[in-house]
Amino acid sequence: MTLGPIAFLSPWLLAGLLALPVIWWLLRTIPPRPRRIEFPPTRILVGIENREKTPAQTPWWLTLIRMLAAALVILALAEPVLNPNSEKALSGSGPVVLVVDNGWAAAAQWGARTFMIERLIAEAEGQSRPVLIAPTANAAKAITLKIEAPAAARSTAAAVQPQPFSPDRTATAQAIATALTGAGVASIVWLADGIDHDGAARDFADKLSSLAGGKLSVVETRPGQEALGAVAGVAAGGRLDAQVLRPEGGPRAGTLHAMSARGQRLGEAPFTLGAGETRALATFDMPLELRNQVTRVEIAGERSAGAVHLLDARSQWHRVGLLSGASREEAQPLLAPLYYIERALLPFSEIAKSDDSNLSTVIDSLIKRNVSAMMLADIGTMPHDIKERVEQWVKKGGILVRFAGPR
Known part of the structure; x- marks a missing residue:
């Protein structure tokens, strides 16, 4: 049903306008006059002026406002549409x-x-x-x-x-x-x-x-609502980086969340896309222990499969402790026992070393740093107390690798 530039999606509701006279009659109805009963004690109230007076009938302007409100409710329920032909x-x-x-x-x-x-x-x-x-x-x-x-x-x-x-x-x-x-x-x-x-x-x-x-x-998609995709991975130094991708669009900003396997939010990183930019890089600043618990990186508020990147064991960055029983070869580093081991592990893990010559102190410090693996090069027979600490550490999940040497 169309009335000029206005169309109604539910025109049958306009039949409610026929009920307006009934509503008017209900609003104008006067309740019956109250019955008067003589009560002598009320003579003390004679002469007191009542400043608040209630009219015997509802004012005409108040009735008109109520009728207009009822008519507007009926029109709204009929779902009016302005200029339907232009749409x-x-x-x-x-x-x-x-x-x-x-x-x-x-x-x-x-x-x-x-x-x-x-x-x-x-x-x-x-x-x-x-x-x-x-x-x-x-x-x-x-x-x-x-x-x-x-x-x-x-x-x-x-x-x-x-x-x-x-x-x-x-x-x-x-x-x-x-x-x-x-x-x-x-x-x-x-x-x-x-x-x-x-x-x-x-x-x-x-x-x-x-x-x-x-x-x-x-x-087409409205500006500012372009689809976003997320790609995460391990960058140099073991840091967790994520890229936000899109086809095109204007300025846009958001937040990336790093989630654990239990759904806990372990970290977040903001990103900003300028006008015309198709990718933005974000870096998570997190300790290694939390970093290795991240299994999912997602764009906050973007409910799509492309906005989620899953991480597996390949993306974890382990801390490896290196310990040698020989003196460091400063003049000829190629002859040092840990030289090639360190070069092999450096692109894939965090190296933990100590310059202390006390074997017990070094092993304690490495264990306290939560190393995942410990590599001992040219370490001879360990004292009984140190051996017990290392065995307990291995039983808790640590990996011990020993390389033979002159000792």
Whole structure:
């Protein structure tokens, strides 16, 4: 129902306006006059002036305000829309094809995407046109699409959910062409996620345009809502770095969270993307003990599979203690017992050493530093007390490696 520039999505609710006279009558109803009973003690109140007076009837202006409020509530429930014709998104008279990118990049803004799908289905229903729902990311290998009535298309659209992988647009285009065989020229609306996943987005758009007779509508992602991806890994020195990636967009900032296997937040790092920048680097400043407990890095507030990066044992950075029984060769470092061991371990672990010549003190300090492994080069027979401490450390999970030497 349309009244000038205003249309009502639920016009049957306007029948409530017929109840306004009844509401007016109820507001004007006067309760019965109270019964008077003589009560002698009240004679002491004679002569007292009552400054607060209650009118016998409701003022006309108050009744008018109440009636206007009731009318506005009824109009609001009828869901008015201003200038509905200017918001028309579909043209033509054939079937309506809604191509929906439902890969990982569409998950973050899925609520807005489903709202747009419902709006387009409602418009197709108002024009009495059938609808075809075509998701581009399908878990099944065989894609089967069919043209349905708008009511059935709503159920099909409700079953479409974002998937944790990239869409297969080429297979979807072939399925759409098969479903439209003999159906005439269709109106196609592509709800794109803004990413050219396989480098064939232009070919996909050309194929849809040919199926729509050259009239293809593309609904793009709003500025500031571009999909974000996260990639994390171990950088030089064992620090945990993460990169935030996106296709394009304006200035944007956010936070990365480092999570443990139990879902605990162990650290966070801010990131900033300038206008036109496609990647930003963030570094987590964390102790090694916490750093090795990180199993997941995610972008805060970005609910998609691409915004999460999982870490395994390869990303852990271990602290290794080195200890030698021989004196350090300052003049000829290539002859030092730990020279090649240190060079081999340095790119993959944190080296812990001590210049103290007391074996007991050095081993105690290494154990207190929570080393994961201890390598002893040319260490002879250890005293009984030191041997017991090392054995207890090994039983708790430490790794002991001994290299033979002159001693």
